[in-house]
Amino acid sequence: MSQENLTVVLHAQGDLRLENRPVPEPGPDEVLLKMHSVGICGSDVHYWQHGRIGDFVLKKPMVLGHEASGRVVKVGSAVEHLNVGDRVAIEPGVPRKVDEYVKNGRYNLSPTIFFCATPPDDGNLSQYYKHSANFCYKLPDNVTYEEGALIEPLSVGIHACRRGGVTLGSTVLICGAGPIGLVSLLVAKAMGASKVVITDLFPERLTMAKELGADFQLTVKKGDGAQQLAKSVEDLLGAQPHITIECTGVESCVQTAIYATRSGGVIVLVGHGSEMVTVPLINAAVREVDIRGVFRYSNTWPMAIAMLASGKVNVKPLVTHRFPLKQAIAAFETTRQGLGIKVMLKCDQNDQDP
Amino acid sequence: MSQENLTVVLHAQGDLRLENRPVPEPGPDEVLLKMHSVGICGSDVHYWQHGRIGDFVLKKPMVLGHEASGRVVKVGSAVEHLNVGDRVAIEPGVPRKVDEYVKNGRYNLSPTIFFCATPPDDGNLSQYYKHSANFCYKLPDNVTYEEGALIEPLSVGIHACRRGGVTLGSTVLICGAGPIGLVSLLVAKAMGASKVVITDLFPERLTMAKELGADFQLTVKKGDGAQQLAKSVEDLLGAQPHITIECTGVESCVQTAIYATRSGGVIVLVGHGSEMVTVPLINAAVREVDIRGVFRYSNTWPMAIAMLASGKVNVKPLVTHRFPLKQAIAAFETTRQGLGIKVMLKCDQNDQDP
Amino acid sequence: MSQENLTVVLHAQGDLRLENRPVPEPGPDEVLLKMHSVGICGSDVHYWQHGRIGDFVLKKPMVLGHEASGRVVKVGSAVEHLNVGDRVAIEPGVPRKVDEYVKNGRYNLSPTIFFCATPPDDGNLSQYYKHSANFCYKLPDNVTYEEGALIEPLSVGIHACRRGGVTLGSTVLICGAGPIGLVSLLVAKAMGASKVVITDLFPERLTMAKELGADFQLTVKKGDGAQQLAKSVEDLLGAQPHITIECTGVESCVQTAIYATRSGGVIVLVGHGSEMVTVPLINAAVREVDIRGVFRYSNTWPMAIAMLASGKVNVKPLVTHRFPLKQAIAAFETTRQGLGIKVMLKCDQNDQDP
């Protein structure tokens, strides 16, 4: 086993370091992974810049990274379904207790869940990382490590579309064309949505959305009225969308979502905004437009792998930048500046392929 | 057929009159009813006092009343399932067009629906009234006319509990112990809720709630903090409620609903408040607490009749006042003053029984 | 208006005639259509050959045809959403009564429903035909008449996949590669199925299935054991399918469906077989494999049109034969012999295009 284990550690707000850590020893139910590709998420950058997200506050140094894949190099004694050499994607959330949420299949809501790179739990942006074997999923040969790493954001899109009830012939409005809006777009299309409108402030992001299959793009200017935007969406689609997936967290977008969505439809809140928002809730209520939140995901890796293996969803264009792990700070800086869509860190010196 | 047809007509805001109207002639798909009992709803009083509710504005005289039952006295030529003499409860919403909502079973959302006493559609507070036969439901002998009339508000409670997913062992918070909060309580209990907490500003209303089966009553004082109230609810139940049914329309109650409801649970918005509200939406979203509106109801009369006939739901205590139709103005004044719970107008001079 | 109205009438078992009928006059809620394309269905042929299907028995002459599209040439006085010249697809089932099924959105189950070419109701294989305007759906310019006609069988596939819960990453077994198996394949793929196995006795049908997107084809020989076939399906997919859609009606296929489907999965029964079947029901029950029937469809035309217009579903290859209406008997003979997949009758002499 290599002695070295280069790791990206956030010591405090603004203090991001690349340092060497001991290679961990997997417990009986764990596997040790030689990491291959880890995507940088907006939340990683947020912890770096602000030291907190909502109630999650960095109080001691934390390893970043939670969009990851790697290769099994050591297998815990009780593990049966994985072997050394298996290429796996990592589901970063692992429930700690068998509580009511775990028992009823909504383990993402378990209040004591372990989650990579959410304080105080360490992430996996390193050369070696151990993880619960039950939350490592074997990748078929025709799915790359980077696709494996992208299953994490893709899972947010899957969970959002599933909660929204996207199905054959659905029309969908997606607010925001960042990574999360874009994976929601990919998933909505794969679930049978007939038409998707996507909005953003930045034309480049909408260009990417168009390439990924959006039917209509709407460039929003700060200050545009919510009802006005809702009307534009209706005009583009010829009718109000069945489902709106809000991926910005911005108050005015929640307002637009409410005005835009068809009676009897669904709004999915994926974006995280300020604690209190002022919204026309009664407009949604009297038209029975349901409002459903999304907190990460559960039960998405197997279906995501099935979709990637069958070629029905193509996430590859999302990766716009790659950096070797050694250049992690530069990589984070790229994401901080909002350049491109997804920045990948390549953790294996001997294999920097996708 | 009697020449007289005493009718309660709202001519304009504040101008409520009792006047004689021609007895209508039923069309081929309609029945003519000799009205028996009609409850006064908060919305009737609201039109009287304010001349409008939201976008529905009184522009010409309108007959009030939509919580009603009566006896069939004439049957349209195409009607097959009703006969002269049948005692029926009236579902006041009758779709006009066969649109997507009607086809998929959510006809309450049909934008062109006819609805008694919603401008410009006349209600049924009169001696004789004609209605679509398909929306008149025969009452079994052991269900009284008043119970028949109460199916209308009861239906709001059924729809609310159904949308909330109340089932065996659910714990439920109900905000507001007006008629709608109380029917929601009755229905929640009948659907298997194990414990219900109900709140109100007025102790008398909570006393009634207790008599109807509430497990806990919480007297709210204006200015009580939403998070504080949520904590009190949790303390009473020993855990956060699975479902909250908001029946006040008050902003602070929506806030309480969000803070109070268990992760993965549901908030049902029944109450109608101001157009814009300021609420901690993100708190609900990250805990996947769904927010679902209620607009009246659909497909509730048959199950309501089944429950009344089997004695599983007892709505009788809700009727606290009765007035003969001739004293309609006094009856409306009683409701306006918030006295009691439900005021019944008795339209049949020869039968003023419940 | 043309005087002539050439019509395909089944007078009695085996007695199929092409005859002239009066052009009908549309009622207030109806439209008169100049028919364009009508597909021949297995049920049309079955009535011709056997004079009955189950309890539906031909007792008097009946017009055949229910997979149809045409152009509006006359509009009833109460119709608002259609105009002369509109190209429309026809939903052949029109509820007659506003019963519990119509009210709750499952109108296909309404026992008194009108249905084209189901005794005693006439179908639409003719030059002129009148139909309830509410069940005629306008076709966008980029959807052909033949695609419009194919919405009828496609709807069976939509309803089957919807009842089966096909979604992103589902693995699906389809028994039978006739028209219904093939449309189920198209829809399953469009709803996000990752892998579909399809079976048939005839390799030509499986070749078509492969062209339409099936991932695996399994040629069945009469006498193959059900458990053996289930094992083959599992081997092909690498795991048992989540969902099985049975489109043959054959007893041994129902058995295969039960043995094949994954625990917690769903079997959809689309095929119609003999009244009594001998099946390992307990095998399904103890693994909570649900068994759900399909009776036609409801609420499918709008989503089908959305999918065709967006190009997400391609039904065009299903049409393997075309005949002018005058050659209807030859067309029926082609279907009877099981040649090709879908035979289209072209009812408009001046426009025989797809």
Place this chain on the structure above:
Amino acid sequence: MSQENLTVVLHAQGDLRLENRPVPEPGPDEVLLKMHSVGICGSDVHYWQHGRIGDFVLKKPMVLGHEASGRVVKVGSAVEHLNVGDRVAIEPGVPRKVDEYVKNGRYNLSPTIFFCATPPDDGNLSQYYKHSANFCYKLPDNVTYEEGALIEPLSVGIHACRRGGVTLGSTVLICGAGPIGLVSLLVAKAMGASKVVITDLFPERLTMAKELGADFQLTVKKGDGAQQLAKSVEDLLGAQPHITIECTGVESCVQTAIYATRSGGVIVLVGHGSEMVTVPLINAAVREVDIRGVFRYSNTWPMAIAMLASGKVNVKPLVTHRFPLKQAIAAFETTRQGLGIKVMLKCDQNDQDP
């Protein structure tokens, strides 16, 4: 700790023994329980009489019993939510692996689940027994040990009614008035069923059903025609039932269930019968009557405890016989002869109270 641990062990078909076993030592996630009340289930007797149920074959001695409650006397090192002295009900199924079923909340379908008294797993009919702490649920003071033990069969009823979709105003047919039919009856009523018809061969069982709240009882004679019985059910209810819960496993009852259930309704298969059955499946399919199996239960203990604590479900009358553990053989003989409903074994010499 007592040295003695009297235990009911089935050594082979027909060879049931009461013997002393060592008191087990709880692992870190387990608790040791001093057992109080254990009900005898039909399956216990079946293993005794036949040595197998379906594919589950007794190959080595097995402790019987799975309907149980007791008191915590020792707590594993990792257990947080239980303390010595806690009175608990035991959920006998404990998943061994974190597979797809466990992750999605249907852990009862996990193929490797541990289940008390299902070969080769030992049950809990003994004085001391250790169990996974996560599957022991604390009983409130007002719920007796026997009620706690009855949560196991009650859970089958909960799961059956939940899968059947019983709700307010449902009409329900239950086939079979054994313990499982009776708990289904109790739960159906608590979930809001308006009317329940129950059938059995034996009038005594129907008398008990009547006492527990059945609205109609139907005594079946062997040889009664299935369609005839379905007609009798319809006559009693005035319409076909929405839901049928089959609790006999008998072929003719499955047939009756199909003929009896309303179009669009649900049949729940709880009873276990022969491997192959001959049934009119097409009758269910064309009326979209869904057929759903039940394999034990998942996520039922918390709601069951809530219902018992709130007094909404009264299971106490089900216990018709009690024996001290020492007389276990006599107790089993009582159940074998079909006497009464539920026989309770009292494992704690010092406390034989309910």
